[in-house]
Amino acid sequence: MRAAINRAHPLWVAFLIHRLSGLTLALFLPVHFWVMAQALINPARFDAFAAATSVNAAKVAEFGLVFLLAVHMFGGLRLMAMEFLPWSGPQKTLAAGAAALSFLIATLFFMQAI
Known part of the structure; x- marks a missing residue:
């Protein structure tokens, strides 16, 4: 018989956030690499994109990205600690x-980005 999963448990929530942050970062990275390639392939297109990212909505999105990176990193460290300690x-x-x-x-990054 399968054991019941307690989805309200904080560690299950940590598990879910770690998986979702990894998925989101995996979707973001190809776009990021494409934009960075534009600096070499088409500098004018890259400059236009860079200018478009100076709006506040882009700063909030950067905050979210840095938060996801930090969450994913610390979630991975938590998993390694569970495995090895x-x-x-x-x-x-x-x-x-x-x-x-x-x-x-993420907040410190956001404060520097504004």
């Missing part, structure tokens, strides 16, 4: 700390 009860605290640190990193 002896693990005890405070997993929830570590997962919450990773999310808070991710938000702090």
Whole structure:
């Protein structure tokens, strides 16, 4: 019989966020590489794109991207810790700390980008 999954558990939420952030980053990277290639292939198109990213909506999107990167990195570190370190009860605290640190990193980036 299959065990019930507690989807309200903070570590399940951490698992889900890690997977979704990885998927989002995987979708973003080809677009990013295409835009960066424009600097070599068609500099005028790249300059137009760079000018379009100076609006506030793009700054908010950059905040989201940096947040996803930080969440994914700290989620991966959490998974490696679960695999390689002896693990005890405070997993929830570590997962919450990773999310808070991710938000702090993204916020610091956002404050510099404005």
